[in-house]
Amino acid sequence: MVAMLGRGQDALTWARWGDVGDAFGVVNSVASTMAVAALATTWILQTRDLRDQRAESAVQRTILERAESALQRSADIDLRKLHMDLIHMAIDTPHLARVWPHQSGVNEMTQSQHMYANLLIQHAWLQHTTNIASREEMISNVRYLFASPAVRAFWKETVESRESIYEDYSAATLKK
Secondary structure, eight states, X not given: OHHHHHTTOOHHHHHHHHHHHXXXXXXXXXXXXXXXXXXXXXXXXXXXXXXXXXXXXXXXXXXXXHHHHHXXXXXXXXXHHHHHHHXXXXXXXXXXXXXXXXXXXXXXXXXXXXXXHHHHHHHHHHHHHTTSSXXXXXXXXXXXXXXXHHHHHXXXXXXXXXXXXXXXXXXXXXXX
């Protein structure tokens, strides 16, 4: 096709066509440069968006973890409150206290003292688990409570009950 067009053309015409071609080469270079710049800009913006999305996702994960932790603490508190309510019922109604395994054969006054000692220990532990008291404060509170002969007697008389619970728990944990 070029040969057919070129048969009747002089050198000046060919020079003009060459200039037109060179002009399109410059336009092509400018267009290519703009396309590369647009591509680089798009890549930079997408990288920023991805970074922002990852940061937002990390924040959402942190919020979710905190919410789950708060829900777990709330469930723990509710369970301890139920435990305390059951002890209150046993203190208020001595014949209910006889249901507790470690209370059989104990006189009513000792039974009430044991239940109250249990409440005191639960209170110290609940303060710690709800972050009201630090670990050191909890230890100090428990040491103070164990200065009482009644609390020590309760602890001594209920050791088997605690050991059976913790041994079962430990054995189940070790199997996992």
